[in-house]
Amino acid sequence: MSKVVLVTGANSGIGLALCERLLSQIPEGLQLCLACRNMQRAQAAHSALLASHPAAQVALLHMDTSSISSIIRAAQEVRLRYDRLDYLFLNAGIMPNPQFDVNAFFKGLFSSSVITMFATGEGILTQKDGVTPDGLQEVFATNLFGHFLLVRELEPLLCQAGQTSQLVWTSSSNAHRSAFSLEDIQHQRGTQPYSSSKYASDLLSLALNTHYNKQGLYSSVICPGFVMTNLTYSILPSFPAFLWTLLMPIFWLIRMFTNTFTLTAYNGAEALLWLFKQKPESLDPYVKYHSLTSGLGTNYTQPHKMDIDLETSESLYEKLLQLESEVRKKLMEEQEEASCRI
Ligand SMILES: NC(=O)C1=CN([C@@H]2O[C@H](COP(=O)(O)OP(=O)(O)OC[C@H]3O[C@@H](n4cnc5c(N)ncnc54)[C@H](OP(=O)(O)O)[C@@H]3O)[C@@H](O)[C@H]2O)C=CC1
Numbered sequence: 001m002s003k004v005v006l007v008t009g010a011n012s013g014i015g016l017a018l019c020e021r022l023l024s025q026i027p028e029g030l031q032l033c034l035a036c037r038n039m040q041r042a043q044a045a046h047s048a049l050l051a052s053h054p055a056a057q058v059a060l061l062h063m064d065t066s067s068i069s070s071i072i073r074a075a076q077e078v079r080l081r082y083d084r085l086d087y088l089f090l091n092a093g094i095m096p097n098p099q100f101d102v103n104a105f106f107k108g109l110f111s112s113s114v115i116t117m118f119a120t121g122e123g124i125l126t127q128k129d130g131v132t133p134d135g136l137q138e139v140f141a142t143n144l145f146g147h148f149l150l151v152r153e154l155e156p157l158l159c160q161a162g163q164t165s166q167l168v169w170t171s172s173s174n175a176h177r178s179a180f181s182l183e184d185i186q187h188q189r190g191t192q193p194y195s196s197s198k199y200a201s202d203l204l205s206l207a208l209n210t211h212y213n214k215q216g217l218y219s220s221v222i223c224p225g226f227v228m229t230n231l232t233y234s235i236l237p238s239f240p241a242f243l244w245t246l247l248m249p250i251f252w253l254i255r256m257f258t259n260t261f262t263l264t265a266y267n268g269a270e271a272l273l274w275l276f277k278q279k280p281e282s283l284d285p286y287v288k289y290h291s292l293t294s295g296l297g298t299n300y301t302q303p304h305k306m307d308i309d310l311e312t313s314e315s316l317y318e319k320l321l322q323l324e325s326e327v328r329k330k331l332m333e334e335q336e337e338a339s340c341r342i
Pocket residue numbers: 008009010011012013014015035036037038041063064065066067091092093094142170171172173223224225226227228229230231232
């Protein structure tokens with residue numbers, strides 16, 4: 001039976017590496033759907049995948065995870081195209097306008113928390129968030145809420161009798177409880193929207209397991225480690241990509257002390273691929289699966305308990321359901337208004 005796999009943010013970085021690795025390891029019986037915002041980059045990714053795997057079944061789908069109407073349209077298209085969905089990789093993500101605190105970085109270098117700083121980026125990064133045309137905080141909408149809505153829209157495909165399906169969130173070790181507040185789930189007031197959105201995805205994954213396991217749907221989260229991608233290049237904007245490449249020997253050295261420096265998208269996709277091969281019933285909903293690379297370059301996946309609890313995850317879930325009904329109502333009103341004008 002052919003497995004249908006949908007990956008968001010599949011046109012570059014970790015999402016694209018996952019697609020390449022899936023096609024290499026599972027040469028037959030895979031239908032890949034690349035859900036992307038930038039269709040030019042998506043076309044390039046599609047051509048690259050087909051060049052190395054000419055017989056592969058790879059389809060493209062336009063989807064902007066920050067836009068409610070785009071998610072609803074894309075999900076409608078998925079329901080038309082496929083009669084099942086076995087894996088949904090919720091990978092698209094942004095870290096807009098990152099501010100790198102150089103002072104905190106140098107202080108951290110000579111402190112006992114240096115390894116934690118390199119593994120999580122804790123204490124050295126903040127971001128300036130924006131607002132989407134739907135009126136949502138951009139990081140929250142892109143990294144979390146759009147994906148939540150997608151899962152809700154694809155429920156008929158994901159929750160079919162007699163089959164199990166897997167959701168896999170690309171979270172981060174940068175997810176911290178301290179950055180998240182139930183009173184401000186969109187992180188309108190803070191300076192760490194990225195960390196907040198990733199912590200929220202850890203909580204949401206737990207809540208989805210609580211509500212959907214009975215229907216055969218399982219959710220897990222991974223951290224790809226520190227990977228050199230467009231997202232990380234943007235952290236030091238005055239630092240061109242080739243200078244990052246010059247830093248590689250230093251990064252390989254750091255990898256001797258922290259195996260979280262996976263560095264390449266191929267390595268970063270390790271935990272995603274590992275989860276693909278697991279029986280979802282055997283996974284622990286309180287665990288984050290980390291892609292790690294040893295000093296000698298060996299990739300492996302390691303589970304780490306997350307700092308989450310059931311009560312907070314349920315409260316977040318309730319708030320997301322509430323927001324979902326609000327945005328759906330607003331969308332209906334807008335559509336009615338538009339049809340009246342015609
Ligand atoms: N790199 C790292 O060190 C780490 C990354 N991660 C996570 O990994 C995931 C992938 O990031 P990474 O590969 O590093 O970075 P990239 O920037 O290479 O990939 C991000 C992907 O998300 C897509 N995307 C961004 N915004 C939207 C949107 N509104 N709608 C649809 N797609 C969108 C991008 O597409 P587009 O071409 O349209 O911009 C791109 O395909 C992210 O969730 C990130 O938070 C987690 C931990 C560490």
